[in-house]
Amino acid sequence: MSDTRAHKRFRSQEWFDNPNNPGMTALYLERYQNQAYTREELQSERPVIGIAQTGSDIAPCNKIHVFLIDRIKAGIRDGGGIPMEFPVHPIQETGKRPTAALDRNLAYLSLVEVLHGYPIDGVVLTTGCDKTTPAMLMGAATVDIPAIALNGGPMLDGWWKGKRAGSGTIVWESRRLLAEGKIDYDEFISRVCASAPSLGHCNTMGTASTMNAMAEALGMTLTGNSAIPAPFRERMNMAYETGKRIVQMVLDDLKPSDILSREAFENAIVVNAAIGGSTNAPPHLQAIARHAGVELTVKDWETIGFEVPLLLNMQPAGEYLGESFFRAGGVPAVMGELRKAGLIRDAAMTASGKTMGENLTGWDSGDLDVIRTVAEPLRQNAGFLVLSGNLFDSALMKTSVISADFRQRFLSQPGQEGIHEARAIVFEGPEDYHDRINDPALNIDENCILFIRNVGCVGYPGSAEVVNMQPPDALIKQGINHMPTVGDGRQSGTSESPSILNASPESVVGGGLAFLETGDRVRLDLNARTMNALVDEAEWQRRRDAWNAPELVNQTPWQEIYRKHVGQLADGGCLELATAYHKVAKSLPRD
Numbered sequence: 001m002s003d004t005r006a007h008k009r010f011r012s013q014e015w016f017d018n019p020n021n022p023g024m025t026a027l028y029l030e031r032y033q034n035q036a037y038t039r040e041e042l043q044s045e046r047p048v049i050g051i052a053q054t055g056s057d058i059a060p061c062n063k064i065h066v067f068l069i070d071r072i073k074a075g076i077r078d079g080g081g082i083p084m085e086f087p088v089h090p091i092q093e094t095g096k097r098p099t100a101a102l103d104r105n106l107a108y109l110s111l112v113e114v115l116h117g118y119p120i121d122g123v124v125l126t127t128g129c130d131k132t133t134p135a136m137l138m139g140a141a142t143v144d145i146p147a148i149a150l151n152g153g154p155m156l157d158g159w160w161k162g163k164r165a166g167s168g169t170i171v172w173e174s175r176r177l178l179a180e181g182k183i184d185y186d187e188f189i190s191r192v193c194a195s196a197p198s199l200g201h202c203n204t205m206g207t208a209s210t211m212n213a214m215a216e217a218l219g220m221t222l223t224g225n226s227a228i229p230a231p232f233r234e235r236m237n238m239a240y241e242t243g244k245r246i247v248q249m250v251l252d253d254l255k256p257s258d259i260l261s262r263e264a265f266e267n268a269i270v271v272n273a274a275i276g277g278s279t280n281a282p283p284h285l286q287a288i289a290r291h292a293g294v295e296l297t298v299k300d301w302e303t304i305g306f307e308v309p310l311l312l313n314m315q316p317a318g319e320y321l322g323e324s325f326f327r328a329g330g331v332p333a334v335m336g337e338l339r340k341a342g343l344i345r346d347a348a349m350t351a352s353g354k355t356m357g358e359n360l361t362g363w364d365s366g367d368l369d370v371i372r373t374v375a376e377p378l379r380q381n382a383g384f385l386v387l388s389g390n391l392f393d394s395a396l397m398k399t400s401v402i403s404a405d406f407r408q409r410f411l412s413q414p415g416q417e418g419i420h421e422a423r424a425i426v427f428e429g430p431e432d433y434h435d436r437i438n439d440p441a442l443n444i445d446e447n448c449i450l451f452i453r454n455v456g457c458v459g460y461p462g463s464a465e466v467v468n469m470q471p472p473d474a475l476i477k478q479g480i481n482h483m484p485t486v487g488d489g490r491q492s493g494t495s496e497s498p499s500i501l502n503a504s505p506e507s508v509v510g511g512g513l514a515f516l517e518t519g520d521r522v523r524l525d526l527n528a529r530t531m532n533a534l535v536d537e538a539e540w541q542r543r544r545d546a547w548n549a550p551e552l553v554n555q556t557p558w559q560e561i562y563r564k565h566v567g568q569l570a571d572g573g574c575l576e577l578a579t580a581y582h583k584v585a586k587s588l589p590r591d
């Protein structure tokens with residue numbers, strides 16, 4: 001019998017139509033036929049399209065995909081493909097302890113195994129809640145079969161007593177009111193629940209909306225996908241069109257490696273600044289880039305992104321929520337405005353089969369109050385600063401959320417603009433912070449900087465969203481709502497805190513933060529992009545020599561595996577060994 005494999009059009013035919021191995025072929029056919037696919041369709045020249053289902057009862061932010069699935073499948077059928085839905089390990093930001101960040105790499109790993117080891121020719125990646133989006137894109141980048149992302153969409157706008165109540169953002173505000181004694185426990189809960197009025201993911205420009213905007217800016221979605229609210233009819237239409245489109249992508253062999261170019265990542269960095277996007281985007285984009293084999297460094301975020309102006313007036317950097325963003329045109333409107341100013345790399349290929357420039361032709365802001373122009377932005381220089389010094393090699397600061405009040409209080413001493421010298425208060429983790437923040441013995445005043453350590457990828461494990469620490473209650477009562485905070489963890493994308501975060505390397509692996517002591521003087525110089533402990537070198541070296549890595553306690557086998565293989569936030573927090581694997585779909589038959 002001659003080997004017909006060379007003539008096969010799709011990898012799924014390795015399973016379903018392989019005369020070289022009738023035994024296995026029959027076994028594959030009988031089992032997939034028994035759940036309603038026919039032999040004829042499985043052996044026809046029709047691609048099998050996987051649908052990576054991230055929604056479930058335990059993952060409410062993505063639950064909408066359970067209802068969108070019929071439209072995705074209809075699109076795939078009408079496009080000429082065969083849909084096959086499969087489950088993805090859940091990553092619910094608000095549900096998983098110790099942190100959902102721990103599971104991004106686990107969902108990535110399991111997606112790689114499914115896409116590599118099953119008869120799948122192309123895949124629809126359902127995305128939504130924070131880490132679901134990067135996990136799906138990382139997996140697709142590693143496997144490199146045709147892939148397209150479909151967001152579930154943000155919730156409807158939340159309202160509380162006639163004011164917009166945005167996901168997360170209302171939590172930070174309500175915590176301060178609770179600390180001031182202005183609201184009680186029940187009102188606190190009612191306020192926060194009001195921000196979640198429907199299915200969908202966070203309705204602020206938190207990490208979920210940010211990462212879906214990143215997927216679109218990278219070219220991994222159809223134009224206009226990311227901002228459509230979950231309950232809108234346009235969302236169902238987008239699900240159908242995305243299903244239809246992936247079939248053509250398989251026929252054209254349009255793969256992540258054709259889309260995820262250096263230019264695509266540069267577009268994403270520019271868009272992140274213009275939308276006031278989350279500080280979680282840099283590690284996630286870094287991870288996607290590394291799995292795609294694209295050079296990107298944390299410093300690129302400042303070089304490419306810092307001077308980009310803020311165009312989107314959406315919480316936490318602005319005032320509106322997801323519905324307004326969608327009605328103003330969503331991501332293509334923001335990109336259209338950026339493009340008019342020459343800030344978009346037009347040539348980047350996208351999932352539509354056209355370049356980004358072609359997709360954006362004719363797009364501009366549909367509401368200038370919500371999406372501004374580059375000529376009249378909400379603010380200039382909205383990107384991240386990347387700081388370094390003896391406390392870390394790199395840490396990020398989101399400048400678009402620095403309020404005038406904060407700038408005035410901490411960064412505007414005459415002749416010293418952008419410089420702040422202060423006394424360090426060091427916490428060993430969130431438990432220590434909660435135990436001691438109101439301890440009068442610490443004598444915290446506005447000339448302090450709050451530090452938190454042991455909360456990075458290895459330390460926490462998974463890296464915790466805890467760097468946006470609230471000042472002591474006594475200072476809040478005096479009207480000081482934000483103090484400078486620094487840490488080796490992350491902060492929520494919905495936070496409006498101007499923290500210095502993602503400090504790498506983290507303290508538990510011997511980063512400089514490990515040697516800082518409460519009472520040390522610390523100097524932040526935004527002009528020089530530095531932060532240093534003002535401790536003389538001999539003393540610093542003495543502390544370094546005396547330092548012992550803390551003992552880390554694992555609660556589950558995955559925590560131990562993760563800690564053994566994870567890298568630093570500046571490098572994407574990847575499983576380092578996984579970054580050596582590229583285009584693994586190519587290496588198929590065994591057997």
Ligand code: FES
Pocket residue numbers: 061092093094128129130167201202206208
């Ligand atoms: Fe899931 Fe915000 S918590 S999207």
Ligand code: MG
Pocket residue numbers: 093130207465491492493
């Ligand atoms: Mg979060």
